[in-house]
Amino acid sequence: xxxxxxxxxxxxxxxxxxxxxxxxxxxxxxxxxxxxxxxxxxxxxxxxxxxxxxxxxxxxxxxxxxxxxxxxxxxxxxxxxxxxxxxxxxxxxxxxxxxxxxxxxxxxxxxxxxxxxxxxxxxxxxxxxxxxxxxxxxxxxxxxxxxxxxxxxxxxxxxxxxxxxxxxxxxxxxxxxxxxxxxxxxxxxxxxxxxxxxxxxxxxxxxxxxxxxxxxxxxxxxxxxxxxxxxxxxxxxxxxxxxxxxxxxxxxxxxxxxxxxxxxxxxxxxxxxxxxxxxxxxxxxxxxxxxxxxxxxxxxxxxxxxxxxxxxxxxxxxxxxxxxxxxxxxxxxxxxxxxxxxxxxxx
Amino acid sequence: xxxxxxxxxxxxxxxxxxxxxxxxxxxxxxxxxxxxxxxxxxxxxxxxxxxxxxxxxxxxxxxxxxxxxxxxxxxxxxxxxxxxxxxxxxxxxxxxxxxxxxxxxxxxxxxxxxxxxxxxxxxxxxxxxxxxxx
Amino acid sequence: xxxxxxxxxxxxxxxxxxxxxxxxxxxxxxxxxxxxxxxxxxxxxxxxxxxxxxxxxxxxxxxxxxxxxxxxxxxxxxxxxxxxxxxxxxxxxxxxxxxxxxxxxxxxxxxxxxxxxxxxxxxxxxxxxxxxxxxxxxxxxxxxxxxxxxxxxxxxxxxxxxxxxxxxxxxxxxxxxxxxxxxxxxxxxxxxxxxxxxxxxxxxxxxxxxxxxxxxxxxxxxxxxxxxxxxxxxxxxxxxxxxxxxxxxxxxxxxxxxxxxxxxxxxxxxxxxxxxxxxxxxxxxxxxxxxxxxxxxxxx
Numbered sequence: 001x002x003x004x005x006x007x008x009x010x011x012x013x014x015x016x017x018x019x020x021x022x023x024x025x026x027x028x029x030x031x032x033x034x035x036x037x038x039x040x041x042x043x044x045x046x047x048x049x050x051x052x053x054x055x056x057x058x059x060x061x062x063x064x065x066x067x068x069x070x071x072x073x074x075x076x077x078x079x080x081x082x083x084x085x086x087x088x089x090x091x092x093x094x095x096x097x098x099x100x101x102x103x104x105x106x107x108x109x110x111x112x113x114x115x116x117x118x119x120x121x122x123x124x125x126x127x128x129x130x131x132x133x134x135x136x137x138x139x140x141x142x143x144x145x146x147x148x149x150x151x152x153x154x155x156x157x158x159x160x161x162x163x164x165x166x167x168x169x170x171x172x173x174x175x176x177x178x179x180x181x182x183x184x185x186x187x188x189x190x191x192x193x194x195x196x197x198x199x200x201x202x203x204x205x206x207x208x209x210x211x212x213x214x215x216x217x218x219x220x221x222x223x224x225x226x227x228x229x230x231x232x233x234x235x236x237x238x239x240x241x242x243x244x245x246x247x248x249x250x251x252x253x254x255x256x257x258x259x260x261x262x263x264x265x266x267x268x269x270x271x272x273x274x275x276x277x278x279x280x281x282x283x284x285x286x287x288x289x290x291x292x293x294x295x296x297x298x299x300x301x302x303x304x305x306x307x308x309x310x311x312x313x314x315x316x317x318x319x320x321x322x323x324x325x326x327x328x329x330x331x332x333x334x335x336x337x338x339x340x341x342x343x344x345x346x347x
Numbered sequence: 348x349x350x351x352x353x354x355x356x357x358x359x360x361x362x363x364x365x366x367x368x369x370x371x372x373x374x375x376x377x378x379x380x381x382x383x384x385x386x387x388x389x390x391x392x393x394x395x396x397x398x399x400x401x402x403x404x405x406x407x408x409x410x411x412x413x414x415x416x417x418x419x420x421x422x423x424x425x426x427x428x429x430x431x432x433x434x435x436x437x438x439x440x441x442x443x444x445x446x447x448x449x450x451x452x453x454x455x456x457x458x459x460x461x462x463x464x465x466x467x468x469x470x471x472x473x474x475x476x477x478x479x480x481x
Numbered sequence: 482x483x484x485x486x487x488x489x490x491x492x493x494x495x496x497x498x499x500x501x502x503x504x505x506x507x508x509x510x511x512x513x514x515x516x517x518x519x520x521x522x523x524x525x526x527x528x529x530x531x532x533x534x535x536x537x538x539x540x541x542x543x544x545x546x547x548x549x550x551x552x553x554x555x556x557x558x559x560x561x562x563x564x565x566x567x568x569x570x571x572x573x574x575x576x577x578x579x580x581x582x583x584x585x586x587x588x589x590x591x592x593x594x595x596x597x598x599x600x601x602x603x604x605x606x607x608x609x610x611x612x613x614x615x616x617x618x619x620x621x622x623x624x625x626x627x628x629x630x631x632x633x634x635x636x637x638x639x640x641x642x643x644x645x646x647x648x649x650x651x652x653x654x655x656x657x658x659x660x661x662x663x664x665x666x667x668x669x670x671x672x673x674x675x676x677x678x679x680x681x682x683x684x685x686x687x688x689x690x691x692x693x694x695x696x697x698x699x700x701x702x703x704x705x706x707x708x709x710x711x712x713x714x715x716x717x718x719x720x721x722x723x724x725x726x727x728x729x730x731x732x733x734x735x736x737x738x739x740x741x742x743x744x745x746x747x748x749x750x751x752x753x754x755x756x757x758x759x760x761x762x763x764x765x766x767x768x769x770x771x772x773x774x775x776x777x778x779x780x781x
Contacts, residue, residue: 001583100569102534399677477750
């Protein structure tokens with residue numbers, strides 16, 4: 001049975017190995033160069049004192065490649081589910097070869113178990129190796145991007161660590177299950193893809209932030225942590241960065257001295273902070289020169305306004321990775337159980 | 348390596364059951380001297396591979412021939428001819444032959460041509476065979 | 482001798498429709514069993530249940546003393562050549578044999594290689610490139626070399642030309658002779674069944690109409706023609722299978738084990754095709770003007 005599984009999987013495996021080898025080769029060539037130019041540049045700018053301009057430019061230079069490689073890791077599980085998972089059983093059902101396979105001296109359960117295990121493990125290995133390669137290549141950039149795109153935020157979270165392995169297992173199991181239920185390869189591929197994408201949108205949006213209880217913090221609004229002001233007609237809304245620069249900001253609310261949430265800051269704050277509002281349009285301002293805004297921040301703190309921030313600290317990266325991987329792994333196992341139950345009743 | 352002494356064929360239109368056809372073909376071959384004492388009949392496997400018929404049919408035919416004393420099955424070796432039908436069997440039926448000649452003469456006198464004589468004979472022969480079974 | 486197939490009130494329902502119902506059979510081993518019926522009559526359903534591809538809705542089925550597909554031991558006893566003889570189009574002939582060797586402990590590789598050699602199949606040829614007859618022979622090789630006690634075939638020769646058909650049946654009968662194999666095959670070509678089968682099952686409209694040794698069936702069924710007659714006047718031991726009347730004449734197909742004494746009847750024998758047709762159209766009496774025309778292929 002192992003031989004048969006390998007023989008049927010051979011073409012797909014060779015494509016994957018070939019692609020991975022080419023991919024790894026490209027990374028191996030460019031990676032050390034990247035690390036080298038980063039370290040020399042860093043050494044150069046520390047002597048000058050301020051590295052922020054160097055890091056910004058370095059990141060901007062490599063951003064397209066950075067995003068492209070991270071996208072590969074992002075899309076890989078979906079492709080695995082589509083091309084390895086969906087056809088695994090449905091192609092046999094469509095061609096009628098299950099009537100040949102299931103009347104040899106091997107039970108359906110064992111047949112499915114060997115196929116699921118071998119191809120599933122291959123899928124997880126592929127996802128793991130790809131993620132590892134990209135994480136290694138992008139480590140200098142990850143260190144820089146920490147300020148702008150922390151590892152903890154989507155979609156970067158989905159392309160680092162071990163969650164891609166969980167996604168691959170889930171996508172594969174989903175593909176196989178849909179294939180068994182629908183019995184047609186193309187339809188199964190379509191349905192599995194849509195379902196997988198839906199899950200991958202829903203989890204970062206609604207599920208992940210609750211996997212561990214987020215941290216509340218009440219901070220003053222200062223020049224250091226200001227993110228921006230928004231002015232709509234009469235209301236002024238302020239937002240700040242998370243206290244932890246590596247953290248994942250979830251929500252931002254202004255509270256007054258008594259602790260009540262306010263929807264907008266009063267007019268005198270607006271006068272101090274946003275002197276000449278042009279029209280009733282949003283203005284988002286980046287960090288201004290310190291002097292101009294001192295009256296602004298002084299006014300805010302004098303009136304007792306503070307910011308209530310909800311965020312996940314950067315230190316939670318690995319715990320969340322493990323929890324999310326475990327979650328997807330459990331769902332994959334549940335789908336596998338569905339597969340085994342269903343395969344006994346297929347005809 | 349045995350010789351292929353006889354080849355069977357089946358006439359699906361003849362109305363005679365397959366196993367009977369095999370029996371008759373063996374007897375016919377014996378009568379003509381194509382099969383002699385000690386010859387081995389084709390194995391069941393070979394007959395079946397040539398004709399695409401049920402092995403039990405062949406087994407039944409060989410059993411009937413054995414029952415008639417014409418062949419004997421030797422386990423592991425095959426089925427072998429033990430008797431012939433050529434020696435004087437026709438001679439032994441001389442009186443019957445003469446009766447037949449007389450009948451033929453009568454039929455010709457009655458004005459029947461060759462075809463009619465044959466048709467009359469076959470029809471009567473078949474009818475009487477059926478009556479025997481019923 | 483254990484029965485090769487034993488069923489008791491076996492039935493299979495798909496949503497609203499019963500594909501097979503009230504099927505009770507007891508087939509002895511060592512036979513070549515022919516299963517005949519129209520398309521959609523229930524043949525494939527019965528065969529699929531015998532090899533464990535399908536679960537019954539009602540009733541029980543027992544093959545060679547065990548429940549179909551109940552484990553590796555049971556699967557080893559039964560070989561299956563499904564309709565359209567499925568093969569892996571991407572695998573070569575040699576790889577198919579390897580599949581058989583890896584998945585079947587009782588695999589006889591010498592037999593398989595010998596057959597492939599005699600058939601003149603190129604071992605490196607992919608199964609998708611073989612002709613219909615060659616694919617059927619490959620599927621048959623896989624079934625035979627597994628050394629089962631029962632080989633089940635679902636319309637194996639339906640799509641083959643006459644030469645390929647004859648070669649397939651020759652190979653099948655040779656294997657049956659050599660291995661003491663029981664065979665269960667379905668077909669709608671009565672002429673083929675006549676040559677190879679010694680046991681017959683007729684299925685029509687999801688029911689078994691008749692089942693028995695062909696020799697016994699042919700001996701016990703007769704066609705009676707005579708003057709127009711009311712069926713109530715027949716003796717009790719004569720069971721009417723079909724009856725048709727014109728104004729003056731009655732024609733019956735009856736089943737009986739005793740002799741027919743009534744001189745008013747002209748008694749004639751049936752061949753296998755007549756027998757099958759009689760059971761497939763037997764809804765009772767019919768008027769000659771409206772006789773149904775069963776769609777059985779007649780091949781001579």
